[in-house]
Amino acid sequence: MTEGEKIIRINIEEEMKSAYIDYSMSVIVSRALPDVRDGMKPVHRRVLYGMSELGLAANKGYKKSARIVGEVLGKFHPHGDSSVYFAMVRMAQEWSLRYPLVDGQGNFGSVDGDSPAAMRYTEARLNKLAEEMLIDIDKNTVDFQLNFDDTIKEPTVLPTRIPNLLVNGASGIAVGMATNMPPHNLKDTIDATIAYIENNDIEIEDLISIVKAPDFPTGGTIYGYQGVKDAFNTGKGRIVIRAKSDIETESNGREKIVITEIPYMVNKAELIIKIADLVNEKKLDGISNINDESDRNGMRIVIDLKRDAIANVVLNHLFKYSALQTSFGVNNIALVKGRPQLLNLKQMLECFVEHRHDVVVRRTQYELDQAEKRAHILEGLIIASDNIDEVIKIIRAAQTPDEARENLINRFELTDIQARAIVEMRLRQLTGLEQDKLRAEYDELMKEIAHLKEILANVELRMNIIKDELIEVQAKYGDDRRTDIVYSSEEFNPEDFYADDEMIITISHLGYMKRTPLAEFKTQHRGGVGSKGSTTREEDFIEYIYPASMHNTMLFFTKKGKCFWLKVYEIPEGTKNSKGRAIQNLLNIDPDDQVKAFIRVKKLNDEDYVNENYIIMGTKKGIVKKSLLKDYSRPRVNGVNAITIKENDELLQARLTNGQTEILMASRSGRAIRFNESQVRCIGRTGAGVRGITLASEHDEVVGMISVKDIESEDVLVVSEKGFGKRSKTEDYRVTNRGGKGVKTMKITDKTGELITIKNVTDDNDLMIINRSGIAIRLSVSDMRVTGRATQGVRLINLSKKQDEIASVAKVTSEVELEEEQLTEGAEIPENDVDTDNSTETTNE
Template structure:
């Protein structure tokens, strides 16, 4: 008869969806997730059961791992040998499992991530505590199902005499579910299990008085009790785990950091490699060498420091930037009634207790049936011995064993099992002594039956049995806690000195926005006039600074750029440098007003801002310390059409002099402007006339006596004494006129500067004319004088800028 093909016409998505659903169900239930009752995945359960069945237990010699793997594959787990061997090896690794379930001889891997030796080289056997998971499995305590080929049976779960899921933890990824349960201390878990049995209404907080937190096999320090509480309540939570490190003194005032415990599941070799890379890349300063001195006595990683190394700072840096500190995420998912479920601590313990009640009940029923059967036989033997002569006579008169059993039953009322026991009785058992032994056995059986019936009849006695067995496990296998628990997660603060080599450098910023830093050697070897700059550009700000300092750069739009000096490109002094927009993006129409180098943000200093529309704002410097620096930050709030004109670092006592385009000057104390927040707009600094605006805002300390230099668009320059010509006033006034008013082509101030006797000035006109001027050539004038002309407006164009050029003043200093 020909085969008839049956073809189904189905949409591909239905077929794929259906098949993937079947596959997902399989890997959730039968591969990646542990059972809540015994804490084992199917492959682990099969390995332990196969080894127990094979007599590969703790009291017997070790046996080749390959034999066990073959046995597991052949009988229970029809998958690749590597999956079985890998699971077997993991159960033997004392840095991954808190209480190892398999003892292994040979190379079973290492905390450095080395692979284990092949299974043909290693030998294994069950550990003593693993036998506790399997104890009483032969007493019908758990369900058995046929194996993959129906040739033998395998258990669906192990009796599990301790809460293995919590004690050894579990990790796995299936379809749509993952689990991460950390290991815990056996003694603590057993105490908490007993508490949950004695007081079913106990809360997570009560259980946490006994279970302090995870107890990792590698020790370490766990931080974050709040995260623990959440994890134990909901099944999900986050804690921080860090290695245990101590700072030890060495000779000649040096120190070293010694790490003796690592966070759970951190690869030590990769950690040491990462630390060494950070040292070589100069990401961390002060580290001389990183060495792994681990031997058979325990973990030991040594970070040897240089003489000036900051041990606390370096340790914090490694906590933050390597796996010396990790975040552990609880995700306590286990299989409950063939369904994956996210569980807190109490539901896990309750599921285990329910399992134990069932196991002890089934075991008691099994032992009771056995005891009752034996008592029945013993009763028969005692009765037979009491009528021994008649029994012997009956047996001798019988044809065969079967006939003898029938005759005994008919003559004396023995049951079939009793008759079987009598006919099999050996002659020596008929001695006087053995009659006493039978009576003693009968008494013992009565007690056993009474005890087992009491357990089956009373929940209280059932719980007492579970408690007794748990306490016995605790007494034999519990050991002290290894992981230290700390309540708070410590905030890691890293000083800049740890990550940046402290070096004095020279920093320059041009008006067009080109920035660079150079070594003092490069600066000293260069001639100031040789600096490469774009045509029309000039140095706006230049100063010596340290690489641990910060540069605040302010723009006309009221923004500031937060630039750590060590991040400024290191160039030769002669080179142009890099445009600041490559470090922090700024708008094309945004120009730089000024820069200030800051060594420390904690000093009682202020930033005092003045805007084009006459606003003044004073804010404490510490408000400008930024964490984020990838884009411009707001320095002050500006009204529409307003711009930042000047910014100065002041100490709270400085003098402020505001100069306007129409020639007004207002001089008052800095303290007139009250202190406001970083994002505030400030208060009115000067009362402006219509169409007037601020061109310069100058600050000078109390006790100093600089001269004021004014430059007008008509090319006139005038020097005047502030103290003689201007009266000190208060803010928000018009101020005093500082130029003689002319009806025809009046003077308008372009720039105002503070100058000393030996200052050199540079002037620039709209047609590119440059004039250098020494202040000593100028006579002091009064407020009604318009000064002397240095640029011819008709021939050279209007004067557009005046500044104090650094290169001219440096030369003047050297000449003196």
């Protein structure tokens, strides 16, 4: 250690804490967060001020970007040149800023994410709107501070005439905090500012009705309004943005989706690549090709669809999996008097108006000072013109200018400033015309001084000036909104694109699903051979069939006890002979899971409806569970747990009830139990349920569960795997307590095979039966006579192959008995042809 030096011991923890706090505050105040007054971070403010100092007005020529960057680096911003250049580039990009502040010439990048050209190739100047942010900066309207080397001064804020923080937004990551503000429409923002000026007590709700929502430079659609209201009210919110799209139909009948606007800050090239990857990975189905046809006239991304694809279903999947739908997390943190603060809409307007008021006061004071200085000089010049001969004599008699000033001051009681002006006066000002001009100028100045003093004395007058200047800016630069608003997600209603036609939904054993118009199926007599119902692979067969209308919501229940939702129109349409679409492409079902039951409901958002109806579920091991429909009324993409399934069991059935029905459960061994629904108490979604029927053996299992509302009119129909069926009165099944073994429901023999399903039917019902080989038949229940509970039943369908078995049975309502020759392909189906019962009866192979 050299002489005179000494070691100071300090606590390293305290030193690091102090150093980090200093660093944090530097980042927060001097780099990452915008000032609430002008909406600028230091680098952007310095770029605009530097360009102004270079004389790069909107009506002047361009200068090389490298020259501008050098000016800003050398005088104000001693950081990397790229940070300055890219800040300037962003202010010139029309897809980055709602209202660009820099007029760039050359390659300034693209919405595809292309980098701008090097700064030595591009040129720039100020935009007209930027001049509105710098106007009056030379009139002492804002404070100046010394730059980094204390050689020149720079403004601490710009005297902006536009509420730039709201208009162009801001984003930045500081230490321990971040800001993310969306841009807004200039017209709307100025209207809201004026409304605040006129009434400082205006409610945020009233301001929201004026500003409406953010307005992004790339357009798009704001989907849902709650996030917007949260952001305006609290300063934080999540705004969902969707691309704008149209569905076009080509001459060959194929549809294509055309994207014309994408969400804010989305890279178009990366978006297209992502969609292509999703198609290749089989996460998106129905897309055959994607092209970028964008040109100088606008954006156009064309997505060609496969022939059987439904445009709205594909579009919804694109919204779900790609950046065609993004969210903007609003976090309105800005510097207020040097401190970071979370701001709502009213607070931002209040801070801007306060800043404009300060600017107007300082500008007025500056102009008043200048006017009074000029008036003071004019007073001296007028005195001199009134006594011109004596003034000339005094000046000529003096040996030096200083002596002349002294003599004038003593003679006419002038100030030094006035005496200097007289001495420096030109000879032409001695003419009579010039003397008149002096008096006229003096009179005008006195009027101006009186007006400026009135402004300084009258707050209302100052506020009117602020309003007038805002209206002037609005008239010059205001434009229409680019971003549409869908105030509620229900407003985007794809049901409008589909007629509420009756459909038959079929699901195969391997999980292929489709919807087919009911008119494609013919009515036949009992015992017919049937018609070809579906083309499947050899190892596949149709397992479930179910009637529904296009606008219904389908609840899907899987054997693992999960519940999923799907609108019927979202299910791909197919002919009677097509195999359909893999269900994994429509629902997020686990690979080892399988749909077992379906429930059709009309409106899940009707509070009375969901609170007055129940879902009864049954499992293969005889467990029964009852829950409110309300528990399943909030659709989620990944589904919800509907019932807790125990080991070696699986969900078999789900029925919609009103709480007063009779429940019947049937087992493979041919036994059935009947008990009232009231014996099963209502429990939550995650409950496991209670025992409904005791099975005859370990190998026995439940094959179906029905809920009977009208005992008088509804009969019980059971079907065996060899094609035998039997119709019995519901009253034949005596009411017992749940959990018993039940009574015999069908005489099971080798000829009939074991029981596979149980239905509740009336004479108005038709049965639709499909066997494993894909043969389908539709027959009337009225053709079947009512027999005793323990009989064998009658043959419903002739199985053409010895090893063939019934795969699926469903019922539809037929008010008119149609002969086979009367019902042709495409014939009109009677109204109410689909069963009014809202739930399925699935079969168990």
